[in-house]
Amino acid sequence: MTYDPDQEPYVALRTKALESLLIEKGLLSAEAVDERISEYERDIGPLKGASVVARAWVDPDFKARLLQDGSAIAELGLTGGGELVVVENTPDEHHMVVCTLCSCYPWMVLGLPPTWYKSFAYRSRAVIEPRAVLREFGLDLDEGVTVHVHDSSAEVRYMVLPERPPGTAGMTEDELAALVTRDAMIGVAKVGGPVRHLQSVVPG
Amino acid sequence: MNGVHDMGGMHGFGPIVREENEPLFHAPWEAQVRAMMVIARSRGYFTIDAFRYGIERMDPAHYLRAPYFERWLASIERNLLENGFLTSDELDDRTEYFRRHPEAMRPRGVVTTPMPEPPDESVDSPLPASQFAVGDAVITRNIHSPGHTRLPRYARGKRGIVQRLHGPQIFPDTNALGLGENPQPLYSVCFDARELWGDSAEPRQTVSLDLWESYLEPASG
Numbered sequence: 001m002t003y004d005p006d007q008e009p010y011v012a013l014r015t016k017a018l019e020s021l022l023i024e025k026g027l028l029s030a031e032a033v034d035e036r037i038s039e040y041e042r043d044i045g046p047l048k049g050a051s052v053v054a055r056a057w058v059d060p061d062f063k064a065r066l067l068q069d070g071s072a073i074a075e076l077g078l079t080g081g082g083e084l085v086v087v088e089n090t091p092d093e094h095h096m097v098v099c100t101l102c103s104c105y106p107w108m109v110l111g112l113p114p115t116w117y118k119s120f121a122y123r124s125r126a127v128i129e130p131r132a133v134l135r136e137f138g139l140d141l142d143e144g145v146t147v148h149v150h151d152s153s154a155e156v157r158y159m160v161l162p163e164r165p166p167g168t169a170g171m172t173e174d175e176l177a178a179l180v181t182r183d184a185m186i187g188v189a190k191v192g193g194p195v196r197h198l199q200s201v202v203p204g
Numbered sequence: 205m206n207g208v209h210d211m212g213g214m215h216g217f218g219p220i221v222r223e224e225n226e227p228l229f230h231a232p233w234e235a236q237v238r239a240m241m242v243i244a245r246s247r248g249y250f251t252i253d254a255f256r257y258g259i260e261r262m263d264p265a266h267y268l269r270a271p272y273f274e275r276w277l278a279s280i281e282r283n284l285l286e287n288g289f290l291t292s293d294e295l296d297d298r299t300e301y302f303r304r305h306p307e308a309m310r311p312r313g314v315v316t317t318p319m320p321e322p323p324d325e326s327v328d329s330p331l332p333a334s335q336f337a338v339g340d341a342v343i344t345r346n347i348h349s350p351g352h353t354r355l356p357r358y359a360r361g362k363r364g365i366v367q368r369l370h371g372p373q374i375f376p377d378t379n380a381l382g383l384g385e386n387p388q389p390l391y392s393v394c395f396d397a398r399e400l401w402g403d404s405a406e407p408r409q410t411v412s413l414d415l416w417e418s419y420l421e422p423a424s425g
Contacts, residue, residue: 010299011274012233017298018281019236019310021290026316028243036239040228083370085392100212100356102256103272116222118272124214127358131406136220146408151212153354154390154414155252155373 040112048078049109049159050180052086053191054173057164063088070159073109081108087150088161089187094141095148096134096187097158098126104152106159110182117186127151137188160187167193205350206357208264213358213401234273241276247317250283253380257352258282332372334389334417340366341423342393344415352380355419359411362399363423367412368392375416388417 022028052073056063065072070084084106087095099105100123105113116122125133130147134140141147150158162184168176171194183189211217229235245252258279259267267275284290302308336342346361347353354376372387379385397409 009231009233011271011277012231013299013302014281014295015233015236015240015277016302016310017295018277018284019240020302021294021298022240022244022284023311025290027247027249027289028240029315030310030312032243032315033236033239036242037235040235040238043228085368100358101209101354102259112228114222114226115272116220119217119220120211120214120268121217121220124211124217125220127411128213128401128404129406130409133220143407146410147406148394149409149411151356151359151411151413153356154370154376154416156370156390156392156414 043111045111046109046180046182046185047177048073048076048111049106049182049185050177051076051173052078052109052159053161053180053185054177056086056161057168057176058173063161067161070157078109083156084108084159085150085156086159086161087148089163089190091163092145093148094134094145094187095150095158095160096126096130097150097152097160098123099152100124100127101151101153104157106157106185108157109159110185114182134188137183139189160185162187162189162191165191165193205260205352206348207260208267209260210357212356229273230271234271237273237277237280241280244280244284249289250280250287251379253352253374253376254283254382255279256376257380260352332387332389332417334369334391336366336369336389336391336417336420336422338366338369342366342391342420343423344393344419345421347419349377351377353377353419355415356413358400359395359413359415362395364393364395364399364413366391367394370414373416375418377416390414390416391420393420 019028019033023030052066055076056066062072062075066086067088070086073084089095103113103118105117107113122133127149130149131141152158162180165179168179179191179194181189181191184191241255244250245255259275261282262275262278270278281295285292341363343363344355344360347355368391370390370392373390375386375388392412393415394410394412397405397411400411
């Protein structure tokens with residue numbers, strides 16, 4: 001059988017080789033690797049962060065504690081490595097998060113990062129032309145809004161508390177959480193209001 | 205180091221490409237690499253700082269060409285080689301073996317190395333007193349270390365305002381090189397975009413960075 005580099009790329013072979021050597025040397029177990037991978041498969045993405053945002057929208061006291069100290073997420077049973085800072089978007093102040101040096105990301109609340117967050121384009125541009133970046137994401141901020149970019153250079157992780165959209169009064173915490181997107185918690189989008197379904201007009 | 209990884213403010217990388225309904229991993233090896241990194245780090249085979257420094261020391265052309273998790277793989281390899289856990293000949297030979305025997309399974313085995321004490325990344329031993337307070341004006345040092353640093357090029361020699369005190373964190377510049385944890389106070393420092401980018405700055409913009417105390421000097425006046 002001839003080797004087909006497209007079928008088994010070199011990095012895949014190299015990964016397999018590294019893993020097998022580490023297992024033979026007693027440095028790693030296959031079970032531990034498999035367990036980690038199944039954890040990633042169970043990754044629930046940004047749902048934890050969304051529940052934090054929804055709670056902050058309905059509970060001003062919680063919101064105040066959260067903005068003071070991100071470890072307030074423990075009140076929702078959430079924990080995770082390292083210090084979390086939550087920054088609040090308002091009509092006048094817009095926060096967004098990047099890691100220009102590598103790919104630091106608040107995985108404890110948002111899960112694994114999307115590839116665009118780790119891309120050279122986002123890492124290079126977010127700090128020097130954030131408004132242009134936001135326009136690419138479909139967010140055109142008014143000139144009067146101040147843009148605060150957080151470059152995650154240490155072991156502190158940042159999450160954005162987006163603005164609560166209009167038209168959501170009376171919604172439950174779960175309904176609110178369902179509106180919150182990952183991109184809004186990175187700060188490259190706003191949270192949209194509930195989708196309104198037009199009544200179809202049935203001719204009588 | 206003034207490496208290609210230090211991308212803040214660079215031009216030429218084009219628009220931000222987003223993938224609809226992106227999978228968590230694009231191939232099984234990516235998940236394996238991620239898992240191996242997390243396990244190796246938790247078992248103390250290398251530190252997060254050494255891991256980042258390993259990525260930064262990639263050949264720049266390779267760094268730019270390699271997919272994200274290939275950069276991780278390169279650094280895991282490099283750190284394990286440098287720390288004496290395996291040799292590059294072993295790894296080359298095993299890769300060649302799997303190339304010739306694509307059907308070969310990975311071995312089963314048990315971990316025989318003792319689990320080390322979990323790395324203590326929270327710093328609790330005598331807290332160095334913080335030199336700066338919220339609201340203080342500081343200037344970042346204009347350092348160009350060939351080693352590891354978390355002070356990006358675009359923010360060197362710049363004036364900013366201390367925004368938040370985080371308490372001490374392990375100093376990556378020494379920890380990455382195995383020269384000790386040397387915890388220092390960490391500060392969020394806020395820079396006006398015009399300080400960083402001059403007249404080309406967009407209006408009404410700031411950039412905040414988390415910076416260790418030895419990156420900072422008091423700003424006079």
